[in-house]
Every structure is written in structure tokens, then in C-alpha cells.
Amino acid sequence: MDSYPNLRGDYSQMATDYTIAQDWARYTEEEHARWRMLYARQAKLLKRFAAQEFIDGTATLDAGDGIPDLEIASARLSRATGWRLVAVPGLIPETDFFAHLARRQFPVTNWIRKADEIDYLVEPDIFHDFFGHVPLLFNPVFADYMQLYGEKGAEAEKLGTSKILVRLYWYMVEFGLIRTDGGLKAYGAGMLSSAAETRFSIEDKSPNRLRFDLKRVMRTSYKIDDFQETYFVLDSFDELFEATRRDFAPLYELTQRQPEITPDRIVAGDRVITLGDGSWKQRRDQAA
Template sequence: MKARPASPKHGLAAGEAGRPVRADWTIDQDWEHYTAQEHALWKTLFERQARLVRGRACREFEAGLRDLPIDADRIPDFRRLSDVLARRTGWQVVAVPGLVPDEVFFDHLAHRRFPAGQFIRRPDQLDYLEEPDVFHDVFGHVPMLMHPVLADFVQAYGQGGLRAQRLGVLHHLARVYWYTVEFGLISQEGGLRIYGSGIISSHAESLFALDHPSPHRVRFDLERVMRTRYRIDDFQEIYFVLHDLDELLDLARIDFAPVYERVRRLPEIEPGELGAEDEVLARGTGAYAARAGRS
């Protein structure tokens, strides 16, 4: 199995008690209180994943990981990460106890604050986790925030999320986040590369997304993505591929209101379904989904 963010990073109450310590749901990271065992678990996760995604992750991820104070020896200190991010793209990392409500999540992103889980998974959760932890959030997300296009796009998503809530179309916008920031692929020299954090932070899905014959790989189209359901409990049945990251910057500049109106009148698309208008880069066999009883 694989590590799995439970939703596009928001939508549920944070922490076991389900109540915030502060109005913005942030907490102190308390970096000094991580145990030697927790740092050792980070080291296991980091070394395994960094080795695997070398040559699989996009060059922007590799550059971000190289330039940030993220290494195998210890869980990163959010204060040090924020110092580097702020100088490069104006972002900072803030600690939260888990998933946070939609409006809190969007407000943080709209103000260039990335809410990251403060806890780390247990040793028996190396390959599967429902709620995003510090490894998913920091290893998977933060390096891409060093790139100005991704930094601007994620802020625009936060701003757009608040508007989508008011319009009652949040599920359409959440699919854009899911199929880009979490599970996006990009065409680069040598073939397809990973930029989505849900793939980059997952050992099994890093292999599945690029190598397995089962999923479809389809050229990204905004309205198509907004209509497409996704899997939260298993590998994706379809991955959408960007030509380059500048496509995300284009999305940050458009008025989504007329797009929502068009999409509202169109039928939903199941994760493994292909349409006549799709630009299919690799047609999947669907074998994995069939074995899982989804066809």
C-alpha cells in the first residue's frame, strides 16, 4: 500500500480532539521535543524516498529539495524552512495538528502560509497513512513551494477556495488541487516526471504512477479535471500531465466563474473513464482497478 493524503489537505477537523488551540489552528512545532526514534523514522522515510524519486521527480522538485534545509538526519525545523522559503518565494511553513477546516486551510494558503502536520507517522505506517504527516507535507510539498510558479498557483488556490465555497462548487476546485498539487505529472526531458506531493511522498505510488500499465496518463484539461472524481483510498486510475508548470500560472490568472457554470451542467466522470476529447498519452489497461473490484 501507499501513503495517502486523506483529502486535498483539508475538510476535516484537526487533531484527535477536533478543536483548535488557536483561531488559525496553528500550534508550535516543538521541534526540540521530537524523540530520537522519531528522527530515526524520518531518516528511514527520507533515505528510501529520496533514492527512489531521483530521476523520477521533476527538476523543480529536485532543485527545491537541494536548496532547503531538509536532509536525512533529522525532522526539519519549520523555522529554518520558513527562513529560506520567505527569501525565495515569500512562503512560510506553519505547524498544525492534522487536517484543518476548509476555510482555515484556504486562508493560510491565500496568505502564503503552508499548514504542515507536526506529527510523524508510526513505524507500522511507513507505507500507508490516512492523515498527512510531517513527511508527506514537508518532503512532498515544501520543495515545490521554492518554485515561483507553484508558489503563486498554491496561493491562488487558497484565494479561489474561499470563493468556491461561497459558490457551492468546492468539489470541482478540489479536483484541480488533487490532480495537480497532489497527483500531477509533467512532461520533461526523458519522459514523464512527478511533481505531485501525494506521489513524491509515496514509495509505492512513485513506482505506480510512472511504470505501471494500469492507469491512464492524459493531457491536462481544466474542465475535464473539474469533472473527474478521484481515489482517496488507493492508487489513482488516471493521472493528468502538464506540458510545463507555466500551465498552472495560466490557471491562476483566469476567471473560474464561467468555468464553474459550464462544468455544473456536464456529467461527472469516473476515475478510470476516458472520453473522446481526451488527449491520451498512455492508455491504461485498468488491470489494477479490475483486481481491486472496481470495474
């Protein structure tokens, strides 16, 4: 949270684990309308760009009519995979975030972006957290992976390696791709809650798309305020779960001895699916 000194949420009423009451009744009709607009825009993209597991979870949630009540959604999710949703005021410390995941609780921000932030905002809001993350928690393998990741978080904090572990969340939970019979599909919350990056991640010639490799992901830095320059591609969620079950301590030691890889680089040993041409930077700079 130190990177975000002016957080928007109201942290004054939170419990010691950063949870708060969602207070669903306080949402205005304008806010519900904003949710419906965001939901409809992203839902149109799912068939073409999203993994089937994400599409299935979205259909189960059926949350297109307005900002969802987290208690109702939690009941449905708990019956499916044992997860529940907890409201939080916004970004929370890594220690608490890891602990929630380890208990099969997913923190969901309780406020929605403003009208002038439809296409981009720095902090995650309820649309990002709910629409982007919750559908895949209905998938048993991915649900188990998220709990395992939370357990790995507590270990990483003891070892002082949280910065390395967070890269796995960034590239494989926020911005992951998966290979299917229908081609590459998006499943990451970061792109599937963003109309522009949903298309960019699959269709644009600019980014690299590399086969998933745990050590490579752990060595790769990332940017939080731009489209990704590299995406990592799974063959299945089982692949991600099995890779995460291993002992991370030796990987942390190895990663700390090796130089960091910047997001735009290709290095020896990469299994390249799509070699990006880096044209996004040129288009961005020309538009500036």
C-alpha cells in the first residue's frame, strides 16, 4: 500500500483484517447503471476472447443487472468451491491479502469507479475485483490454486521474497492467457475487466506471448500503468497448480542471484508463441 499514498476507500470502519460491510443498499441508481454499462461492454467480448472457464463462471454469477450483493454471490460460490467473498475498502496490505486467500476468502473492493474512469483507474474497484476475479473461483482447480498462492504468500513474507511471488500473481492471475482448441484465450482479471487490454492481449502484434515457465515469471518485472509487453501462456490450470505446489525456497534463492528481466525482453530459453514487434510504444508515443 505504500505505493498508493492517497487511497480512495474509507478505511475508518474496517475490522483488523481490513474487511468492512459492503452496505449494498447505499449504491445509487447511477452507480448500478455504470456497472451495467461496464458489464455489458465486457460481456460482449467474452465469447471471442475469454477462456471457457471464465465464461462459465460469469454465467453462473449472472450479475449483469447491477452491482452484486456479495453475500448472495458468496453463498453461490461457497456451494461450488468453498470460497466466499469479503468486502474491503480498497487495496490492502499483502499480509492480509495472502491470509484471506489462504482461508478461501477473496477480498472485493466495495466502491465502483467514477464516470470519467470507465477505461482506466489506478486502484481496483468492485468491477475489477468481482467481474475480473470471481468467475474463475468457480473452477475447482483455479480455486485451489488461489488458496495455495495465499499459503505461499505467508512463506514468502518470512523469507523476504514477496516481491518475487507477486510477479506470479501479476502475470498469471491478473494477465494470464491459456491455450485452447480455439486458440489463445484470456483469463486474467486485469485484461478481462478492461475492454482495451482484452483485445490487445489476444490480437495485437506488439506484445510477446511466451509459454509459461515458473522461473521465468519470477524473474520478470512488470508495469502497472500500461498494457503488458509480455504475456505468459498456460496449457491448462492444472499446469499452474502443479507448478505452484513445489518448494519455492530454492527458486527464490536462484531468482535473487540472477538479473531481473524487463517486461519487453526475450531471453535464451524462452518458448516463444508470438514474438512481439513492440509497436504499441510507437503508437503511444505518437499519440502523446
